[in-house]
Amino acid sequence: MVSNSDFLNENNPEIPADLREEIEHRQGELHLRFYLSSGDEFALPAMGIKEVMQQEPDRITPIPNASDLLLGTINLRGKVIWVADLGSFLQDMAVLNTERAEIPVIAIEDQDLILGLAVERLGEMEWLDVEDLQMPINVPDYIAPYVQGEWVFTDDDNGTDKTYLRLLDQVAILRSARWVTLRSSRWVN
Template sequence: MTLKPDFLVGDSDYQLGRELEVSSPEGELHLRFFIPSHQEFALLATGIREVIELSPDRITPIPNASPLLLGTLNLRGRVIWVADLGQFLGDATPLNTDRAEIPVIAIEEQETIVGLAVDSIGGMDWLLVQHLAAPTNIPDIAAPFLRGEWYSSTEGNSSLRLLDQTAILRSARWAG
């Protein structure tokens, strides 16, 4: 059991001196996001360095680089590659870069950082990894990067797919 901090307690509750109880989160914290084809994915929060929304002109295109890469970005004095995550996962719909801001998820393992450009951020959720099922109906190119998926019967049988950020960072697809 955890107690709600004072700044989350309504004035009347605070004046009466009551403490509100909230349940402890279960599972692990994940970031949910969407790629251009409106598929929803998640990444474990502990592997995410930061999430930024930036103007497309802050991404510098690199000639003769892999078509998966949008270019490079200066992230606090460090140059990192930025990739279209949907294209990396084999999605046919390219990321729309003709807009005011692009969400980029910077994932990190040891000394390697890559920025994953996505269509939109869905939020943070505590998810139980024990409820993961084997992924279904996925392109062969995406299979090595998926740890599983959660199904929701309450939201029209939609699914939320969990990505393996280590597999993404270590992929040989970056060289292609």
């Protein structure tokens, strides 16, 4: 079996030359960038992501009397997992559009827990330097426990137009007390 570190080794002959060069010059850690319905951008560390998929809405089985945070369950290679609306979980005011052909779902895991997070739109995989991570500013109290920090990018020459990319903590999301009732009803196998 080939581990991630073996595959990402720049001496691996199976890696194309252009990708090998990118790996040699990478800085930081690999993250997945994505957007909520409000347009707010977040990132998750790639190491905490089990899988990223585009899920047809009719393949998400709704569960009667379940929390409003949950869209339902999906079958991920024989394992039933819950799919949550990440925007609702983070109390994003914009509503996730589920009336479309596919919904992006990021399956996160920690030890024995797996949870699918439905988001509005997937972004890019990007090497981000955690050394540049700053303490988040103007983060609402209700999402603060799930934000590890933020990267601040300037979009113009004079440095006044800034965008913020917040790094989420998938373990904090998975272990949140908001899921207690789900865990007690065996939300994971």
